[in-house]
Amino acid sequence: MTLRVGVNAAPHDEHWADFVVEAERLGADSVWVPEFWAYDALTPVAYLAARTSQLRLGTAITQLGARSPAMLAMSAMSLQSLSDGRFVLGIGTSGPQVMEGWHGVPFAKPVQRTRETIEIIRAITSGERLDHAGTAYTIPLPGGAGRSIRSMAPPMAVPIYVASLGPANLRLTGQVADGWIGNSFFPETAGVFFDEIRNGAAAAGRSFDEIDLTVAVSVEFTEDVEAAGRRHADGYAFTFGAMGSATENFYNEAFARQGYGDEVREVQRLWLAGDREAARRRVPVEIGLGTNLVGPPEMIAERLERYRAAGVTTLRATFVGDDNDTRLASLGHLLELVGAVNSTHGA
Numbered sequence: 001m002t003l004r005v006g007v008n009a010a011p012h013d014e015h016w017a018d019f020v021v022e023a024e025r026l027g028a029d030s031v032w033v034p035e036f037w038a039y040d041a042l043t044p045v046a047y048l049a050a051r052t053s054q055l056r057l058g059t060a061i062t063q064l065g066a067r068s069p070a071m072l073a074m075s076a077m078s079l080q081s082l083s084d085g086r087f088v089l090g091i092g093t094s095g096p097q098v099m100e101g102w103h104g105v106p107f108a109k110p111v112q113r114t115r116e117t118i119e120i121i122r123a124i125t126s127g128e129r130l131d132h133a134g135t136a137y138t139i140p141l142p143g144g145a146g147r148s149i150r151s152m153a154p155p156m157a158v159p160i161y162v163a164s165l166g167p168a169n170l171r172l173t174g175q176v177a178d179g180w181i182g183n184s185f186f187p188e189t190a191g192v193f194f195d196e197i198r199n200g201a202a203a204a205g206r207s208f209d210e211i212d213l214t215v216a217v218s219v220e221f222t223e224d225v226e227a228a229g230r231r232h233a234d235g236y237a238f239t240f241g242a243m244g245s246a247t248e249n250f251y252n253e254a255f256a257r258q259g260y261g262d263e264v265r266e267v268q269r270l271w272l273a274g275d276r277e278a279a280r281r282r283v284p285v286e287i288g289l290g291t292n293l294v295g296p297p298e299m300i301a302e303r304l305e306r307y308r309a310a311g312v313t314t315l316r317a318t319f320v321g322d323d324n325d326t327r328l329a330s331l332g333h334l335l336e337l338v339g340a341v342n343s344t345h346g347a
Contacts, residue, residue, distance in 0.1 A: 001209075001308070001311075001313060001345075001347060002313070002342050002347040003304065003307065003308045003312065003313065003314075003315070003338050003341060003342055003347070004029035004030070004313060004314045004315070004338075005027075005028055005029055005314075005315050005317055005331070005334060005335055005338055006028060006029050006030035006031060006032055006056070006058070006214065006314050006315065006316045006317065007019070007020065007023045007028050007030075007031050007032070007316075007317055007318075007319070007331065008031075008032050008033075008034070008060070008216070008316055008317065008318045009031050009032065009033050009044065009048070010034065011033065011039045011043075011044040012038060012039060015323075015324050017047065017048065017051055018324060019324045019327060019328065020048055020051065020052065020055070021051050021052060022324065022328050023055075023328070023331055024052050024053070024054055024055045026328065026331055026332050026335060027335050028055065028331065028335070029055070029056060029314065030055055030056035030057070030058055030088070030314065030316075031048060031052075031055050031056070031057055031058065032058045032059070032060040032090070032214075032316045033045050033048075033057075033058070033059055033060065034060055034061070035059065035061060035062055035063055035066075036094075036098065037098060037102050040062075041059040041060070041061070041062050041090075042059065042062065042075050042079065045057045045058075045059060045079055045083075045087065046078075046079060046082060049079065049082045049083035049086070049087075050082075052086075054086075055086065056086050056087075056088055057079070057083055057086050057087050057088065058087075058088035058089075058090050058161065059088070059089060059090040059091075060090045060161075060163070060181050060214075060216075060316060061090040061091055061092035061094075061161075061163045061181055062089065062090065062091050062092075063091075063092065063093075063094040063098065063099065063103070064091055064092065064093050064094070064110075064113055064114060064117055065093070065094075065099050065103055065105045065107070065113065066099075066103050066105075069116070069117045069120035069121055069124075069137060069139075070120065070124060070130065070139070072089070072091070072117065072121060073120065073121040073124040073125055073151075073158075074124075074151075074153075076089045076121065076125070076158045077124075077125060077151070077153050077156060077158065080156050080157075080158050081153075081156070085156075085157075087158065087159075088159045088161055088178075088179070089121070089158050089159065089160050089161070090160075090161040090162075090163065090179075090181045091114065091117065091118075091160065091161070091162060091163070092114075092162065092163030092164070092181060093107070093110035093111075093113065093114060093163075093169075094107075095107065095243070095244055095248075095250060096245070096248070097243075097244065097245065108136075109135065109136055110169070111166075111168045111169050111172055112134070112135055112136050113136040113137075114162060114164075114169065114172060115172055115176065116132065116134040116135075116136045116137050117136075117137075118160055118162075118176050118177070119132065119134070120132050120137060120139065121158065121160065122160075124151050125151075125155060125156055125157065125158050126155050127150065127151065127154070127155035128150065129148045129149065129150040130148055130149055130150070130151075131148040159178040159179065159212075160176075160177055160178055160179075161177055161178060161179035161180060161181050161212065161214065162176075162177040162179075162180060162181065163180075163181035163182075163183075164180065164181075165183075165184060165193075165250045165251065165253065165254040166250060166253065166254075167196045170193055170196035170197050170200065171196050171197070171199055171200035171203070172200060173197050173200060173211070174196065174197035174198060174199060174200025174201035174202075174203075174204070174206070174208065174211065175200040175201065175203060175204040175206070176204070177211065178210075178211065178212065179211055179212035179213070179214060179314075180193075180197060180211060180212070180213050180214060181214055181316075182213065182214060182215040182216065182312075183215070183216040183251075183291075184251050184254040184255055184258075184291065185215045185216070185291060185312075186258055186290045186291060187303070187306040187307045187309070187310040187312065188290070188306065188310075189257075189258040189259065190310035190311060190312075192254070192257045192258050194208075194213070194310070194311055197211060197213075212313050212314055213311055213312050213313045213314070214312075214313070214314040214315070214316050215307065215312050215314070215315060215316065216316045216318070217291070217292050217293050217315050217316070217317055217318070218232060218292040218293070218294070218317075218318045218319075218320060219292070219293045219294075219300075219317050219318065219319050219320065219330055219331075219334055220232075220292070220293070220294045220295075220319075220320040220330070221295075221296065221297065221300065221330055221333060222294065222295060222296070223295075223296055225289070225294065225295045225296075225299065226285065228288075228294045228295070229285040229286075229288040229289040229294055230285050230288065231288070232288030232289070232291075232292050232294060233280075233283040233284060233285045233286075233287050233288030233289075234280040234281075234283060234288070235288075236267070236283045236287055236288065237267055237271060237276065237279040237280040237282075237283055238271075239251050240252055240255075240264045240267040240268050240271065240279070240283070241267060241268050241270070241271020241272060241276075241279055242271060246268070246272055249268065251264075252264045252265070252268060255287070260284065260287065263282065263283070263284050263287075266282055267279050267282045267283055270282055293315075293317075293334070297333065297337060300334070300337060301337045301340070301341065304337055304338060304341045305341055308341055308342075308345070315338075317331070317334065319331055
């Protein structure tokens, strides 16, 4: 198994595309573009397809429900054609706050919606006539003038990766996805996620090893480990307090399954009470350090060994720094360390 390095790209940052072009030159494997409630993910990927020639181009993630499954398939096929086969469609359900508060669509049956979206996309991209009778989608609509349609574009393969945190969605990832868009991840507790993906793959008669297991990490080379860990931990206060409701937060649930239930509940309580500073201080520094690559080179190298041993295949890296030169220097250093780790294991 070879551990690969991808880079996260934020279209709102100045010179972001230049960073991606240079990341390709240095040897990065892939680039991943987010989507939340600012910029979309697909438009920047199209731009990067014209600026690069080798990088895999992934979305992390496009929000299900923001587009119809057919529209998502059409966009994916366009990007796959424009990029000469380098596109990876990363999808996820997001959450009720975004889907209902931003897109104005109900957040209902997210796992079933994910399954059916993948079925519809694969039917379209394989050249089948679209005729889908599900509980989330029925196409064509019954009783109307619509007819079953086949895409006019030629069939093409589009890898589909799923962002999943809960057990049912993780099992679905193992059953039907080409890859996993992971976060909230400690290599020491990888089984919380990978056991469910493995169970899903086994139930579908698939090999767990054929699934690209990607994990988000921030990367910061520093000798002041405690201070850096504290900064990264502080950032989780928003995740625990605001990325969900008082009764439902998928990130909190994922951290709870990894042994941090009491801590994240207290952070959420403080955040919702309006004491944001106390919420930030309450996040354990171990969370900031354990879910990222922070510290001197030897410490990061040891963490890379743990990610590889856990089964992670691709790191989706965000680099700390105020300018491209700083971020690219960190990327180059990380690529050297990853190369050494892979060489140690004959990869």
